[in-house]
Amino acid sequence: MNGDAASALGTVEPAQKTAMHESTKQMVRRLAAHCNTFRGSIPRMAISQILSTLIPLAVLVVAMFATVKTAYWATLLMAIPAGGLLVRAFIIQHDCGHGSFFGSxxxxxxxxxxxxxxxxxxxxxxxxEHAVHHASSGNLDRRGAGDIDTLTVREYQALSNFGKFRYRFYRNPLFLFAFGVPAYFLIVQRLPWFHALKPAEAFKSVMGLNIGLALFYGPLIYAFGVTDVLSVVVPMVVVASAAGGWLFFIQHQFEDTIWEKADGWDFQVAALMGSSFYDLPKVLNWFTGNIGLHHIHHLNSMIPNYRLQACLNASPELKSINRLTIMQSLHCANLKLWDENRRRLIRFDEIQAA
Incomplete structure (x- = not known):
């Protein structure tokens, strides 16, 4: 089922809708079986990916420190590829969290x-938190864990004027990607509050990393000073978090994604049909660890990122599901609300028609 068929589900007769759902489920089950043959780690590919990430990142960081006092414009330019390598490092971390990067x-x-x-x-x-995201993606009754906050049209219309302003401000792309996501990585994740985990678990994870950051960056601060370290590290993290935030956004925030109430929600259908195939140029796929093939990743999170492309190449059918180019994806930034009647994401200016 393509995006147009998904949008049409809200207007067809019940019997036809049931048939379409069953047809979709059969397709999803077939593709899930295909994807399952690509699960499992390949140690040499995993090690190669680590080395091809950390070595160029180290070279760039050394060069950034070498130019931070004399040619800061060069430092900032190098922060762009360095930020891309941090995205690649995050995908490695992400796969480790799923237990797919290595077999151990x-x-x-x-x-x-x-x-x-x-x-x-x-x-x-x-x-x-990411495990909860996978377990609840596309479920209208389980929003809030690892998601970009998304309201339905009815929920938005029920808000006060201030509530509507706050939601519009939050969903503004400039705020979300230039400030919100970087602030989340740099500041919020240093604090053991505001997270979905139990306080004790969140405290252990957050404060454990804070200690690790102090041990890692402490010697650098001693050698170069706080100002120079921040001048190098912060631009990299801002680039990486903004880019990563956009990737996370576009993976589920596109017009023909799907959302269902819990009683009609199906894990595999939501995984495949509610996730995009972000068809990026090869160089960007390299920096982003193929995470643009997100429909495959959600259908089987045990496929390591370095095997996603092979899985896609072996199934022409997967190439046609929820495909987005870079130009097409830019329009998705204007989509703000889920319309339960038309079964698609809409812009604010489409509310009256809803």
């Missing part, structure tokens, strides 16, 4: 925690 839980947890010192995302916290 011990190695997954060790590498994931090491990467978290670079990404500034607490490993245990992200591992648990």
């Amino acid at each position: 839980r011990t190695w997954n947890d060790f590498v994931g925690r090491c990467m978290s010192v670079l990404t500034m995302a607490p490993y245990g916290l992200w591992k648990r």
Whole structure:
């Protein structure tokens, strides 16, 4: 079923709707079986990905420190590819959290925690919250864990004027990606509050990373000073978090995504049909660890990122589901609300028609 068919579900007769749902389920089950053949780690590919991420990142960071006092414009330019490498490091951490990067839980947890010192995302916290995201993605009754906050048209219309202003402000792309996501990575994730985990679990994960950050960056601050370290690290993290935030947004916030009430929600259908295939140029796929193939990742999170492309290449059918180009994705930034009647995301100016 393509996006147009998904949008049409709200207008067809009940019998036809049931038939369409069953047809979709059969397709999803078939593709899930295909994806399952690509699960499992390949150690040499995992190690190669770590080395191809950390070595160029280290070279760039050294060059950034070398130019921070004499040519800061060059430092800022280098923050762009360095930020891209941090995104790649985060995808490694992300796969470790899923238990797919290596076959060993011990190695997954060790590498994931090491990467978290670079990404500034607490490993245990992200591992648990992201698992909840996968278990509830597309479920209207279980929103709020690891999601971009999304209201239905009815929920938005029931808000006070201030509530509507607050939601509009939050969903503004400039605020969300230039300020909100970077602030979340740099500040909120340093605090053991405001998270979905139990306070004790969140405290252990967040404060554990804070100690790790102090041990890692302390010697750098001693050698170069606080100002120079911040001048190098903050631009990298801002680039990485803004780019990563956009990727996370576009993975589920597109017009023909699907949301269902709990009684009609199906895990595999929501995973495949509610996630996008962000068809990026090869160089961007490399920096982002193929996470644009998100429909495959949600259908089977045990496929490591370095096997996603092979899974896609082996199934032409997967290439046609929820495909978005970069130009098409830019329009998704204007989508703000889920219309339960038309079964698609809409812009604010479409509310009256809803």
